[in-house]
Amino acid sequence: MRKTLIGALALSTLSLSIGQALAHEHHIKVGTVAGPETDVMQVAADIAEEKFGLEVEIIEFTDYVTPNAALADGSLDANAYQHEPYMNAMVRDRGFDFAIAGRTFVYPIGAYSEKYDSLDELPDGATIALPNDPSNEGRSLILLHNQGLITLDDPENLEVTPLNIVENPHDYDFQEIEAAQLPHILPDVDMAFINNTFAQPAGLLLDDALVSEGPESPYVNIIAVRAGDEDREEIQQMVEAYQTDEVAAKAEELFKGAAVPGWE
Incomplete structure (x- = not known):
């Protein structure tokens, strides 16, 4: 009986460890710039959790440089705050190896x-x-x-x-x-x-x-990831959760017409 109990406890501990590991694997960190864009991302995070069981942890920043440095060093899995020309400039100037996983909004300057x-x-x-x-x-x-x-x-x-x-x-x-x-x-x-x-x-x-700027602006914002991660399951689930009517409605509420969906 003692051996059976020890075996059961070991199996229980192993199952818990595996469960925790799987839960950790289905978790990503996404960087945003503090403000309404974070509120928009929170709607996407809620949808991702409800639809895919994906935990999206939002990390807020207050500048435009640090989120890319954090993505490059692995502190983030993705960020959503910049447009493609800005990302390309950072890639060229700092040697980052990034890719575009999806598009978000045009925010006219x-x-x-x-x-x-x-x-x-x-x-x-x-x-x-x-x-x-x-x-x-x-x-x-x-x-x-x-x-x-x-x-x-x-x-x-x-x-x-x-x-x-x-x-x-x-x-x-x-x-x-x-x-x-x-x-x-x-x-x-x-x-x-x-x-x-x-x-x-x-x-x-x-x-x-x-x-x-008008709607012809080339500066549509993107969800950036490290090159090779753009097809990762968790990333694509997050992108799908973001590119929804609920997220567009939240952006309309917060930006009062000054955020145009870039995925339509």
């Missing part, structure tokens, strides 16, 4: 001002704040080029910087600022280009922007 109501009111010498990450800075300058306010040497280059401005007839003063800080410094500049990730939590609506 807009130019906001607390001093002026239109681009026509901007004075010569106005101070314009730009996000300092490679692609969001480029998309801001391309918007100004398309409005005829500056001239770029190559407006098809998605990663232009102020160094690529060949004509600045209004003598604008461009300040490169970390994206998360742009809403905070808005009162101190004449105009700031702010990604909707940070504009919406600051109470800035896309309708209030002096200029913004």
Whole structure:
């Protein structure tokens, strides 16, 4: 009887260990930028758990660089906060080996001002704040080029910087600022280009922007993973859970029309 009891206990312990291992395997960590995009991802996480039994642990960040570093070093299984041009720039500059597992939303960037109501009111010498990450800075300058306010040497280059401005007839003063800080410094500049990730939590609506991207924007956000993981079962389950009407409805609620599903 003693041997039987020990055997039963051993089998029970083994079963528990296997169960814990399987539960751990069906668990992924996904990075987001703190704010409404995290709330949107939480809806996807709830769907993934209900539909697939997949636990999606959301890790929040407050900048645009760390989530890719965390993905590269294995601290994350995926992240969902960036568009493809930004990811490509990081891959090229830092040697990351990433792939796209799925698409999320287009979050148009807009130019906001607390001093002026239109681009026509901007004075010569106005101070314009730009996000300092490679692609969001480029998309801001391309918007100004398309409005005829500056001239770029190559407006098809998605990663232009102020160094690529060949004509600045209004003598604008461009300040490169970390994206998360742009809403905070808005009162101190004449105009700031702010990604909707940070504009919406600051109470800035896309309708209030002096200029913004349209639906033709190439900057659709993505779910990024390490190369080779894009077909991993847990990743594809998370993508399927994200690309749902429930997630789109949550984004509509939070972003008030300023988040366009990129998977449709």
